[in-house]
Amino acid sequence: MKIMFCAAPGYGLMLPLVPLVWAARAAGHEILLATTSEMAEVGARAGLPVIDVFPARDVWAELMGKVGPGNTPPADEDLSEEEKLVAGSGNPFGVFTLTMTEGTLAAARAFGAELIVTTSDHAAGALAAIALDIPVLEVGNRVSWSMRDEDWRREHSNFATDDPLSRHLAEKLSFTAGPAKVLARIDPRAPSMGGMTAGEETDPRDGAPWWPMRYVPFNGGAVAPPWVFERPERPRVCVTLGTVVPFLSGTSNLTIVIEALGQLDVEVILAAGAADLSALGTLPANVRPAGFVPLSMFLPSCALIVHHGGSGTTAAPLYYGVPQLVLPAFADNFLSADRVAERGVGLRCDAAETDVATMRSLLERLLTEPAFAEAAAAVRDEMATQPSPAEILEKAVALV
Structure with missing residues (x-):
């Protein structure tokens, strides 16, 4: 199967996806990682085939420059109509949706993607899946919270595909906006940290199931001192x-x-x-x-x-x-x-x-105080019993 993985261009936004990508490749699937900025090179160093879906500018550096110390948001009259849509979303990551969706869709079409796996804070992957009418697997990349948290989802839902920005991109790129065909949403948290138990829950937004998955850390590679x-x-x-x-x-x-x-x-x-x-x-x-x-x-x-x-x-x-x-x-x-x-x-x-x-x-x-080490060990042991990325990948492919 041809599986494309999509992630925004930040370390904490892309690296949690890498163990799943490795699992897909080890299982014999054709894979492609769609990202941009520094994460394109980081993904390549992790041994992954990568496509830079927006090589024209370093959008991560631009975002950091805007939110960095001493910077003030530009006035509305200085924004383009598309930038106003991003600003109106209240979500700074909307700039990735704006700049990366067209390249992500083009890459998925050229690659012949049959399944898109995207992180919960990156709508470009979901929009590409909608445009191509293929299923999407959403992966939570937050171990302390996830899109299952009602309070966070209500105010910071980054996976919306029916917002003004997404509708604008659908019209611009000539596809019909609508809900993504979500196979499942992945919760990487330990149960006692708010994550799922072995039982399967469904998302009230669209009925998609929630699957627990063991978090496997990937922080990059280096020659060990x-x-x-x-x-x-x-x-x-x-x-x-x-x-x-x-x-x-x-x-x-x-x-x-x-x-x-x-x-x-x-x-x-x-x-x-x-x-x-x-x-x-x-x-x-x-x-x-x-x-x-x-x-x-x-x-x-x-x-x-x-x-x-x-x-x-x-x-x-x-x-x-x-x-x-x-x-x-x-x-x-x-x-x-x-x-x-x-x-x-x-x-x-x-x-x-x-x-x-x-x-x-x-x-x-x-x-x-031993209580802290004991609690940490208990969470470690919980995580060890959760399904591995390989098991989750196999389950998703079976559904496709």
């Missing part, structure tokens, strides 16, 4: 802010965290990619700036992770049973932080309003 597989002599703590937060607000929020960790008998891995660390000053002797190292490469050796609450960064330590301290920054980070705290797998904290003594107390609790 020697320390990754060495047994740490002291508790190892990972600190990261993902890829978006350092761009939007820098790394200064980590100042108190690093100072507090410098007072503890721990080994700190500062996984900050290419972020500028100058705001942190001289790092304590127990802090190792590691640049980019995939979390899945060294999380199994960690006793704790401190992070911003990104969906993938929240999910990976759940998979490995590692307690978390979440410092939410924006958007769905706060939902992730709430879920982590409610389930007891970690704590949440506003780094901007916390002093070093309080931060140190939180870190010591997470490192010494």
